Amino acid sequence: MLNEESKIKALISLLDDEDAEVTVQVKNEIMSIGEAIIPFLEDEWEKNFNPLVQKRIEDIIHQFHFITLKDKLERWRKSGASDLIEGMWLVASYQYPDLELQKVKEALDQLYFEVWPDMKEGLSPTEQVKSLNDAIFGKLKFGANTKNFHSPSNSMINAVMQSKRGNPISLCVIYMHIAQRLKLPVYGVNLPNLFILTYKTEEVQFYINAFNKGLVFTREDIDNYILQLNIAKNDIFYEPCSNRDIVTRVLRNLIVSFEKLGDTDRVEEVNQLLEVVV
Numbered sequence: 001m002l003n004e005e006s007k008i009k010a011l012i013s014l015l016d017d018e019d020a021e022v023t024v025q026v027k028n029e030i031m032s033i034g035e036a037i038i039p040f041l042e043d044e045w046e047k048n049f050n051p052l053v054q055k056r057i058e059d060i061i062h063q064f065h066f067i068t069l070k071d072k073l074e075r076w077r078k079s080g081a082s083d084l085i086e087g088m089w090l091v092a093s094y095q096y097p098d099l100e101l102q103k104v105k106e107a108l109d110q111l112y113f114e115v116w117p118d119m120k121e122g123l124s125p126t127e128q129v130k131s132l133n134d135a136i137f138g139k140l141k142f143g144a145n146t147k148n149f150h151s152p153s154n155s156m157i158n159a160v161m162q163s164k165r166g167n168p169i170s171l172c173v174i175y176m177h178i179a180q181r182l183k184l185p186v187y188g189v190n191l192p193n194l195f196i197l198t199y200k201t202e203e204v205q206f207y208i209n210a211f212n213k214g215l216v217f218t219r220e221d222i223d224n225y226i227l228q229l230n231i232a233k234n235d236i237f238y239e240p241c242s243n244r245d246i247v248t249r250v251l252r253n254l255i256v257s258f259e260k261l262g263d264t265d266r267v268e269e270v271n272q273l274l275e276v277v278v
Helices: 002-016 020-033 035-047 051-078 084-092 101-118 125-139 157-163 168-181 219-229 243-261 264-277
Strands: 186-191 194-200 205-209 215-217
Touching: 002 020, 002 035, 002 051, 020 035, 020 051, 035 051, 051 084, 051 264, 084 101, 084 157, 084 168, 084 243, 101 125, 101 157, 101 168, 125 168, 125 194, 125 205, 157 168, 168 186, 168 194, 168 243, 186 243, 205 219, 243 264
Parallel strands: none
Antiparallel strands: 186 194, 194 205, 205 215
């Protein structure tokens, strides 16, 4: 084992080589060893003060995390994508590889426990939504991130819960999760240029704009919106979408965010993640 560790450390030490062919070969050998080498890479990163070596180590570790993330996303999709929060966590782990799913769920649980006492028995559907709006946007102070609308952090559920600012879809996911924990029939809807929610039962259906503090509106309002956009009507603009649809849209938003930043490497990687999910 000690001999093996010595070989690994010797291999990592070659990352400071100035010959591009050598560094490519070294990286390939490191990748072939697998994730077991990550602790050695992290140890070298802490001890080595050469910025070039540190950057190469960061890139290799990121590559390991990225490969793992693609595998996890594919398993999530193939298993039926039944857990939306798991899907959102996987997206967030692209930027926060050490983020734990349990921590995300605990943070959402805490939001639910803060909202739950405000929900009274016997409320009508619109009264239920008003109470939920007051709790989420009033007491908890969640709101639209209009200043940095295209920031990648708006697609990271952990970052949105921490800052309490997000884009339409991230706010909708948090709102919907809390609503469903409260046994309210609230679901996501894929509207063009704006992700919204619908409160839907056999007797009643209306819509909620979480990006505008839970504004309630009707099917006719969506008709007018579609008319203004000058596009054809489609059932998906009115009815609940799937968890897979939601994560797909989050990834597409993330691609736009990195395009705005001019980060072509990230754009390419998130496109790869998108291909796994769609």
